[in-house]
Each structure stands twice: as C-alpha cells, then as structure tokens.
Amino acid sequence: DAGVIQSPRHEVTEMGQEVTLRCKPISGHNSLFWYRQTMMRGLELLIYFNNNVPIDDSGMPEDRFSAKMPNASFSTLKIQPSEPRDSAVYFCASSLMDGNEKLFFGSGTQLSVL
C-alpha cells in the first residue's frame, strides 16, 4: 500500500490567494483527518470525516477554512483567502476505525503564506 498521499509537498503563496491541499487516504480506511502542525501549537485536529461525512469541524479556525470529501479516496482542504498566520505543515491522516484507533499520516504539505 502506498500509504496516505498528500499534494503538493510544498506550497508558497501570497496573502489573499486561495490554497487547496489534497489528500488520498489509504484504500479501505473509512475515516480521514486533517491536522495542522506549528511550533507554537503543536499538532491540532482541524476536521475529521467518517464515511465521507464531516463529523467534527470544531477545530477549523475560521470560515476561511473549508474541507470536502467527495468520495472515499479523495479529500481537499481549502483556505480562502490565505493569511500569513496560516503558514504551517498540514497533515492528512486516515484510519480504519474498527476499534483499532491507529492513525496513518501522510508526509504533509508545508504551506508558506507571504
């Protein structure tokens, strides 16, 4: 299995631009998570989906952030408009959620908003 695949690996954009991060979970996993990691705040859960349905988006910082999961093999996290304080590493993770609560993370997207 190729594991969780995220793209792009790096994204540099200017303040005010729209940013879209992409994730392909492990085949067969029924839950998908978006995390953000910064030095100051560590790893924070933004949103998670179960069977393609958003279950908890309480971690989404504000309305500029949105996430979708149109099918079991693809999810996007969009920031519009982007701000410098959004600069961080964004991770996608997936899980089977069958009582075995293990998360499998992608390699992340390093986002820099100038």
Next chain:
Amino acid sequence: QKEVEQDPGPLSVPEGAIVSLNCTYSNSAFQYFMWYRQYSRKGPELLMYTYSSGNKEDGRFTAQVDKSSKYISLFIRDSQPSDSATYLCAIGRGAQKLVFGQGTRLTINP
C-alpha cells in the same frame, strides 16, 4: 491547563543509553495511549499503542501507562542514532479525539 503535557526537550543522549520520555494528562476518561515518532520533514508514524493501562514491549521500546497518576512513559533501550526524531504522545477516547503532546525532540549522539 493543557489536556496533555509533554516536555519539548530537546533531549540529547549518547548512543546505547536508555531514554525515558513521558507525558501527563488530565482527563481520566482517556483510554487510548499512543506514541508516534516523527522524523524531520515527515509525518508522524505510530510507534506504540496501548488501550487502557499496563505495559507493552516491542523490541527496544517499552510503553507504560499509569492511569492512577495520569502518566505515560516510553522507554528506549540501547538507543541508536536512527532513533533521533521527535516523539509525540497521543492520548484520548478514540482516534477521532486524540490529543497530541507538543513532542520531545530526541538526539542520539554516536
């Protein structure tokens, strides 16, 4: 008070030493206790997983959970330079509500 507290280090030890990493937590309802290892510019990878309390051993790694003290530990025996990474504890009631520690940056010196 944070739900999960972890000393960020950094921690530097010589090769072959025993390493002790730990976290404290505040919510007695937490039942899942995990340790993730994160190499530079990589995503976290699951290292140890414990449900409820007790000890678990896997090769050179031992995870301990003390629910009465709300304290978990990860021990690394015969540490190797390849163990140099950031170690994050993750604690919660399930994968959907895991709370991660800040991570401890560990360096093993040859």
